[in-house]
Amino acid sequence: MGQFSGKSALVTGSGAGIGRAAALEFARQGAKVMVSDVNVEGGEETVKMIREAGGHAAFFRADVSEAEDVAALISATAAEFGRIDCAVNNAGIEGKIVPFADQPEANYDAIMAVNAKGTFLCLQAEIRHMLETGGGAIVNLSSVAGLIGFPGLSPYVASKHAVVGMTKNAALEYGKAGIRVNAVCPGGIDTRMLDSLADQASAGAQSSSQMMDPLHPLGRIGTPQEVANLIVWLCSPQASFMLGAIVPVDGGFVAQ
Template identity: 50%
Template sequence: MSQLLSGQVALVTGAAAGIGRATAQAFAREGIKVVVSDVDAQGGEATVELIRAAGGEATFIRCDVTRDAEVQALVAGTVAAYGRLDYAFNNAGIEIEQGKLADGQESEFDAIIGVNVKGVWLCMKHQIPVMLAQGGGAIVNTASVAGLGAAPKMSIYAASKHAVIGLTKSAAIEYAKKKVRINAVCPAVIDTDMFRRAYEVDPKKAEFAAAMHPVGRVGKVEEIASAVLYLCSDNAGFTTGIALPVDGGATAI
């Protein structure tokens, strides 16, 4: 068992599809009430319907995580809906750029850093006070294996994920004695809509992606969800400030 407490409350950003949707569903299966958030209202509502159809409890709140007022409203709306906030999975992110650093565009930089870094910072900024007031909580941020090393032709994305890990570790130390645990999960290539869009254009990318993992395949969204639930659970009660690779052995090479 994951040792999450049934009846508690989780907030998942970027939950309209992929890893976010799978994690929202995984929380709900544990009896957790889930606030699903995304800029994609249609996808977010679809996630809520999937949770409710399976007997879970969920509600959707639209939020652009780059806007402070919207993030503040998201966290306040979570507390208004369910009375508390026990777990947060700050997963909202945007796709990588495809090109060498000198070919990058300022608009790409602003967009990627805005969502992937500022978005995580704003979410924690508003989630942590709620958790402090209620006596504790657990936060997991989505980083990437690209945040653990070099990532040629995706330097802006890599920089954003290095920054997520820096935010995670720093905040974890700041609040370690306040019973707010903060960790990051670092997926490698995962079978999501984003991944499928890439390999539908070039099928060789799928073969390359599988080969870059020693296990010989890309990851599943459910495998990332399981890692997130572990990091939120009491089983990880002595774990804070880590960046956990879930990568089929890719970073072990």
Template identity: 50%
Template sequence: MSMSFSGKVALVTGGAAGIGRATALAFAAEGLQVVVSDVDVAGGEGTVQLIRDAGGEATFVRCDVSRDTEVQALMAQVVASYGRLDYAFNNAGIEIEKGKLADGSEDEFDAIMGVNVKGVWLCMKHQLPIMLAQGGGAIVNTASIAGLGAAPKMSIYAASKHAVIGLTKSAAVEYGKKKIRVNAVCPAVIDTDMFRRAYEADPKKAEFVAGMHPVGRIGKVEEIAAAVLYLCSDAAGFTTGHALAVDGGATAI
């Protein structure tokens, strides 16, 4: 399968760690110029350094995706640095819930929706004109299997990821004839620093979470990165408006 990425430019938000970092590294390994963005400056610059150490080309731009002026500045910097934007992986997101729906706070709701939904909307709002002007592109948004069903004790997060899929499908239909494809990737539980902090102290809980996936384990960040690259690639040229579950079979149950 040819990825056909030579000479192209990719943007990864939430690129300081986890899935974002893995995807930025994967883009760079395919020869793309990569813009890494995050509110975590040290982590984002660390991703860029890893890319440069491997012989790749990357730039870090700090951006809070929930703020319109910062998103506009990010996209302007992408164009100023590399002249174009071929692929955007809108991956920045947060999850801070710990209780049932009636126990949630307005601050939690606003924070989660601000990053997970408004952030994706703002990014696409300012990415699409760039792609329209250059004649095409591909966008992948990070949703979740929580966007495909229920997520007990994470109701606001689930709602935000359902919204990401709604934005994805709507944009795909609106811009399909303009050679812009828009898809979402829907991970299950993935082995990230966040997961390890939450579950390494409780091996029984980690074992239970692994058992939620029919393959008997949680996912790897590289497996999500591979899905993102596929959705961006010419091999997925007839795929748009799709929410791709990369979940070890979890949604098949």
């Protein structure tokens, strides 16, 4: 029996990467997990992995940039599990590396729609649900790009700074209602997103590990599991005094 036995968790963007690792870790610790992603194949694979390990999971396709999809996701999760105890707003996209003055408006709009608006819509819906059910824990996925700048990634940086701001405000407004909202800020993590950015930056000449390892004081990039461990801990009773925290998990990247 894990510490989340009898509890439920919703993880957006859990068809791969950090989201998948978080969904699997919640399940390992006893939670029933709603897996959500726009990638149906990836989401269903995550559910399969959880079930094969003896866990309980379901899948619901949702585009977090669409309010109707988010409302349907919350309703489906509540119907499936009775309530939502933990929510992880992880869905995000990176876009293209382009100098600030040359950034296409469409690139900005697409990134902000998923990363910022998507987090906003999910937070709203999750908070409304938790106000009715007596509280819960929410973790938003920001990034080291929510703490510092990255040349060429201005829309992504803006979107992740927005996540930090929303996290702080939601925490201040709903902490006394028993809703703990925190954020994690991953550094370079071994995911498809990092591979995409490394490929753009080096035109395929270097892998994400070759490019990013030396930039982290630990001498390596992180794993999705290392971020998942923090996410799940923030939702646990051990983190009961954590509210409005913006926590880097970055191998020392922003300490430089």
